[in-house]
Amino acid sequence: MTRREWLQSNPPPKAAGALRTLLTQLEQENTARQLLETNKRTYAQHVAYWNQESANARALGDMVKMNHANAQLADVQAKIAELDRQLAATAGLAARIAALQTELAGAAKCPVHQTDLLRHKNRPDDLFLCEIGPHFFLWTKYGDGARLSKVDLNKPMPDLDGKMDWI
Numbered sequence: 001m002t003r004r005e006w007l008q009s010n011p012p013p014k015a016a017g018a019l020r021t022l023l024t025q026l027e028q029e030n031t032a033r034q035l036l037e038t039n040k041r042t043y044a045q046h047v048a049y050w051n052q053e054s055a056n057a058r059a060l061g062d063m064v065k066m067n068h069a070n071a072q073l074a075d076v077q078a079k080i081a082e083l084d085r086q087l088a089a090t091a092g093l094a095a096r097i098a099a100l101q102t103e104l105a106g107a108a109k110c111p112v113h114q115t116d117l118l119r120h121k122n123r124p125d126d127l128f129l130c131e132i133g134p135h136f137f138l139w140t141k142y143g144d145g146a147r148l149s150k151v152d153l154n155k156p157m158p159d160l161d162g163k164m165d166w167i
């Protein structure tokens with residue numbers, strides 16, 4: 001069995017570094033979404049206010065005031081409709097963040113520093129980088145399973161298409 005074949009049946013964990021970048025983006029989107037929700041609550045108060053103003057003006061027979069209140073009401077309702085449209089577009093955001101956090105918990109971490117590992121760009125198949133070391137870890141066979149092993153830079157990297165014998 002070659003290393004490449006072995007990797008197909010023993011895929012390495014995802015690199016936490018890449019997942020965390022995505023998570024940060026989603027969390028920023030979620031912060032923006034929360035602002036929309038705050039705005040919506042504020043506009044809902046405006047709706048209550050202009051509804052009351054309109055009713056008061058109607059009771060007094062003040063058509064000018066009532067028309068003004070109704071125009072304000074329509075304006076606020078249009079703003080709420082636009083906010084609802086934007087909120088609907090990002091409705092799945094919280095679930096995506098939760099799923100990503102679960103994925104991140106199972107992602108590759110440096111066995112020494114317990115920090116995020118990055119995929120090595122020159123060898124994304126099975127080589128990971130810890131920026132703190134900096135040091136490298138290879139996803140490789142260990143007993144019947146697999147684990148991250150520190151790379152000895154004095155040895156050549158095992159060939160992906162060579163026989164799987166590197167521990």
Ligand SMILES: [Zn+2]
Nearest residue numbers: 110112113130
């Ligand atoms: Zn490390």
